[in-house]
Amino acid sequence: MRGAVPGTVRVKAVRGRRRRATRRELLVGVPLGTFALVVMFAVPTVALTYAAVGTDAPFLVNAAGPAKGPAPTSDRVAGAVIGGLWAAALVALFGFAVPRRLGPPGLTVDERGAWLGRGRHRQQLLAWRDIAAVAVVPADRAGQDPLVRAGLARAPYLDLYPAAKADGDPGTPLGSRLVTADPAAAGLRGRRYVIELDAAAQNLDALSRAVDHFAPGKRLTGPAPD
Numbered sequence: 001m002r003g004a005v006p007g008t009v010r011v012k013a014v015r016g017r018r019r020r021a022t023r024r025e026l027l028v029g030v031p032l033g034t035f036a037l038v039v040m041f042a043v044p045t046v047a048l049t050y051a052a053v054g055t056d057a058p059f060l061v062n063a064a065g066p067a068k069g070p071a072p073t074s075d076r077v078a079g080a081v082i083g084g085l086w087a088a089a090l091v092a093l094f095g096f097a098v099p100r101r102l103g104p105p106g107l108t109v110d111e112r113g114a115w116l117g118r119g120r121h122r123q124q125l126l127a128w129r130d131i132a133a134v135a136v137v138p139a140d141r142a143g144q145d146p147l148v149r150a151g152l153a154r155a156p157y158l159d160l161y162p163a164a165k166a167d168g169d170p171g172t173p174l175g176s177r178l179v180t181a182d183p184a185a186a187g188l189r190g191r192r193y194v195i196e197l198d199a200a201a202q203n204l205d206a207l208s209r210a211v212d213h214f215a216p217g218k219r220l221t222g223p224a225p226d
Contacts, residue, residue: 008110009210012198014154015105040090047083051076105173107158107195109210114160116173116195124173126160126193128215133188135159135220136208139199152179153194156204159184159220160193184220 054071108115113127114134137145139155147153161183169175179194197204211219 008108009203009206010109011107011203011207013105013107013116014196014198044083044086044090047079047086051080051083107197107207109207109214111214113214114158114195116177126162126174128218130163131160131215131218132163133161133185133220134211134215134218135184136204136211138204147179147181147194150181152181154196156197156199158195158197158207160195161188162192166191166193 050071054076103118103121105116105118108117108122113125113129113131115122115125117123135158137147137153137155137157137159142148142155145153145155147157147159148155153159166178166189167175168178170178174193177193177195178191180191183190183192208219
């Protein structure tokens with residue numbers, strides 16, 4: 001991915017641990033979600049059908065009731081406008097907004113800190129002032145890395161040590177990547193964020209240079225101790 005220091009660097013990440021929905025959440029969420037989807041698509045379908053064929057369509061009536069009087073032109077125009085606007089909103093929602101928020105997970109490093117998000121949508125920031133240390137662990141160090149050998153990470157990954165207590169909420173991008181293990185250096189917290197990166201990521205060097213540029217002295221180098 002593109003980005004050169006001192007600009008922004010983006011790297012594809014691997015999805016963090018998912019929090020499983022509770023039984024109560026499923027019992028409430030699934031029916032409500034299904035109902036919402038049905039209504040979402042039924043409104044433009046009915047409105048546009050009424051605009052096209054009026055009351056000739058089955059189950060469509062107007063103010064004339066079951067007698068199904070002819071659909072006035074003004075009503076059909078109103079149906080076309082309502083259906084068209086609703087359909088346009090659905091296209092914008094499912095064509096742009098939803099894919100943007102459900103895109104592949106990614107890591108962005110810039111002058112503010114390290115961001116986690118999906119696609120180009122940034123969801124959660126860990127600012128440089130809140131980061132005690134950073135380690136960029138490439139795939140070729142997997143055999144020497146204690147987290148990899150312990151099954152707690154898969155290289156390449158970014159090891160982010162927070163300066164304060166880590167976010168433990170598994171529902172957040174950072175919280176879903178929380179790991180507790182021996183730190184890579186004395187004085188660091190063992191409870192930190194491990195952000196696994198896409199194995200095909202080709203810009204780990206650019207990521208390391210970005211960390212050095214935006215947070216001088218915070219990047220750890222060399223293999224982690226056992």
